[in-house]
Amino acid sequence: MTSNPLELLAPQDLVLIGATGDLGVGRLLPAVYNLFLDSRLPPQGSVIGFAREPYSREEFQHLAAEAVRQNSRRAFDATVWARFCERLDYVPADAGGLEEVRRRCTQPQRLVYLAIPPPAFEGVAEGLAEAGLTEGTRLIVEKPFGFDTRSARALNQVLRRYFDERQIFRIDHYLGKETVQNILVFRFANAIFERIWHREAIDEMQITVAESAGIGQRGRFYEQMGALRDIAQNHLIQVLTLLTMEPPAFYDPDAIHDEKIKVLHATEPVRPENVVRGQYTSGVVEGEVVPGYLEEPGVHPESETETYIALKASINNWRWSGVPFYLRSGKRLPRRVTEVHVQFRRAPVAFFKGMDFHNVNPNHLTIRIQPEEGITISFLAKEPGPTLQLRPARMHYPYPESFMTAPPEAYERLLHDAMAGDRTLFIREDIMERAWEVIQPVLDHPPPVHLYQAGTWGPPAADELISPYFWHLH
Structure with a gap:
């Protein structure tokens, strides 16, 4: 960068x-x-x-x-x-x-x-x-950088046989997206946010990577991967580290990577009981009738490969202990959208006694990564009128419109950074291996697959996983 x-x-x-x-x-x-x-x-x-x-x-x-x-x-x-x-x-x-x-x-x-x-x-x-x-x-x-912890380490050993670690640039194109890069600026360049970016102010976080598309002609490849390996192990966990890492001492690739590995070491390996796997059946997506996963070319007729994953992650450190992080991704969902949702704790309500306060959502912040990149803050305001009634309001920052310029594509940014020797937006060896370790228990003991109809937001079991909260996109 x-x-x-x-x-x-x-x-x-x-x-x-x-x-x-x-x-x-x-x-x-x-x-x-x-x-x-x-x-x-x-x-x-x-x-x-x-x-x-x-x-x-x-x-x-x-x-x-x-x-x-x-x-x-x-x-x-x-x-x-x-x-x-x-x-x-x-x-x-x-x-x-x-x-x-x-x-x-x-x-x-x-x-x-x-x-x-x-x-x-x-x-x-x-x-x-x-x-x-x-x-x-x-x-x-x-990517993919291996298929589990063991194969990832073996792949690193192969590459290190011929190249020094500083010559190797492991790419995750999500890290090249402008709004993902903006997470660090948003957190560390704005004191108003960093001072409330911890467990005492934040109730829960969600990261959603939703795709309306199916697997296309990648059936044989996807059978080896599934949503857990294809999206959760890399895209979701990399965004999670940016949201939760401590501020680096200075802007430098190694300083940033050092903080990312610290927060990953504080992240508990995900327990299978905190995971929901799903697989889409036929349905209607964006007005088009689409086949189920088992009907896609290259897919085994009795496949249990997941096309949807939802998981609960926990980070045991001073900043985040007790805050649940919900990560999910799926194919054939209603629309293509990637966003981060941060829900803040409710304010003390004694001042508003007798008002319809509990039915109003608490403050939240949404970071839209794609499409229509931007940041939205939701807060409460007084509704115009003679009585004191609270209603939600919002401030919206649309990224491209604010600067009147189209951001470069992720691969443009990452290719340029690699040619410049800047490893900030690439994945260091230890970070990649630890990301595999975080999900390895689920690979070893995968929970059952729940079916969901194409065009819906996933299996009902995912709603049970996040209870008593609700998915922001549903």
Whole structure:
């Protein structure tokens, strides 16, 4: 999270391994194009795609152009694209492999992005070493970082065999979203909030990552993952650490990571009885009839993989002891929305004796991460009129409208930070392993799967989990 995004980067090459896959086409190539548009790529260096497809350079450039037309947040500009193509190269995996990539690199430094499945990491890492592509290299590793605590540690050992920890950038694109980054600024740059950001003022917190989409064509992949591994272990827990960590001594990647690991060590491993797993059946989402999970391609007809997860987390430290944290994520929910909900404790009510006070919600704060990024504060005010009646009011801060500029996509931010060597928004080895340890009891003893109809907010058991509170989105 560089303080000066326009600061010139050191000359370096960018190598996208797996460039023709869904991530490369849908996210990475459009992100690199937008960085080029904003003059935020290094002043010198090639962008090299590497994949199995036997494309020529021109064929890959055509594929990349279509990817940008379909997926870029900015319009395709043919003149800009022609200049970008002067730097855009491609190496098929069977045409000399990574040795050929090394020959095509024009700079002593490079950023290598592994947009490939974890089982391929070891072979590619070894190939990079054999090709002489480890020194001067920063390596971005895409999730999933393993499938449990043991495999995550094994993956780290493989990567550390060839790369130093400071060369490894484990990416979670949620940390690149503007509103997620704003959590630290919101907390630590505003005394009015940090002074009430503790157990004496906060009653409970919720983090929701809701998706209206199903699993699409990822059935075989999703069968290995489920919502617990796919979302809870990374996105939800990473946002939780930002909400609950202590203030770092200074703004520095290691100082921030040190506070994140401290709060994770204070987080109890989640007990299976504090977890609800769900799986969607057929239903109607956003006006469209959709199939159930078991009817999706690539899914075993008797699968018990969860597409919904809700859990209660506890943090045993001075700041948060006794405050419940409710985390949930699901597919085929009514709409796509990610938000944090903070409910504050009720004010003393003796002053309002005899009024209809208890039926009014307590103060709360909502941090909307997507869509329509922003922050809303709900409070009580007097309703206009001759009597003293309390009614809820709110203050809303819409992020893009407040600054009259569209924020960059998460992958743009994270690619730029990695090229600058800034590890703030990436995940350190110990943080990643501890996140797995927090959910490992649920992986070892998974609770039963509850069915929920597509287009609803999940199984009723999730409402029982959060009782006596209520889900803010329901």
